[in-house]
Amino acid sequence: xxxxxLQDVVNLGKKxxxxxxxxxxxxxxxxxxxxxxxxxAANVNQAKKDQATAAHxxxxxxxxxxxxxxxxxxxxxxxxxRLGEGGKMFGSVTSKDxxxxxxxxxxLSVDRRKVELKEQIKAPGxxxxxxxxxxxxxxxxxxxxxxx
Numbered sequence: 559x560x561x562x563x564l565q566d567v568v569n570l571g572k573k574x575x576x577x578x579x580x581x582x583x584x585x586x587x588x589x590x591x592x593x594x595x596x597x598x599a600a601n602v603n604q605a606k607k608d609q610a611t612a613a614h615x616x617x618x619x620x621x622x623x624x625x626x627x628x629x630x631x632x633x634x635x636x637x638x639x640r641l642g643e644g645g646k647m648f649g650s651v652t653s654k655d656x657x658x659x660x661x662x663x664x665x666l667s668v669d670r671r672k673v674e675l676k677e678q679i680k681a682p683g684x685x686x687x688x689x690x691x692x693x694x695x696x697x698x699x700x701x702x703x704x705x706x
Contacts, residue, residue: 559584560597562605567593574609576602620692627697629666630689634700635659641682641705651679656687656701679703 559581563571567588571577576597579588588594595601637659640648657670674688685701 561588561594562597562601563588563594565593574605574612576605620694623692623695626666626668627689627691627695629664630660630668630691630697630699633660633664633666634702635663635687637701637703638706639682639703645682645705647680647682647703647705651675651701651703653687660699675701 560576560578561584563573563575563577566572570579579594584594589596597605635656637651637655639651642648653673653675654670656675657668657673660666660668660673668689668691672690674690676686676688679685679701682703682705685703686698687701689697689699691697
């Protein structure tokens with residue numbers, strides 16, 4: 559029996575796929591639990607439209623991430639931190655601090671969880687940071703840390 563999966567099913571397929579499964583398995587397990595629906599002509603056409611829409615949205619998200627990445631690579635983020643005696647910092651600079659400074663200085667919204675520092679920032683200087691904007695798109699930018 560051909561069915562369209564509404565959710566991922568282990569050892570059968572992923573959401574949106576049209577699969578062939580045993581009739582008893584479909585009737586007794588997949589259909590009552592709303593994990594699948596029958597693959598009638600109307601349902602198949604709707605599933606194909608949904609797949610095309612999802613692919614279009616994914617392509618748009620990747621394009622937006624690519625544009626944002628190109629903008630980020632041109633940016634230098636300046637951070638001012640408090641320094642103690644001998645030029646030592648109080649604590650360290652985190653990815654949250656970098657993301658907040660980036661949002662403040664440029665207006666580009668980048669989530670703090672997507673900003674990754676190559677090394678810990680515990681002293682003034684110039685460092686590199688990576689923003690993972692999409693599973694295929696990353697942008698590297700410079701972070702300059704200086705004392706107040």
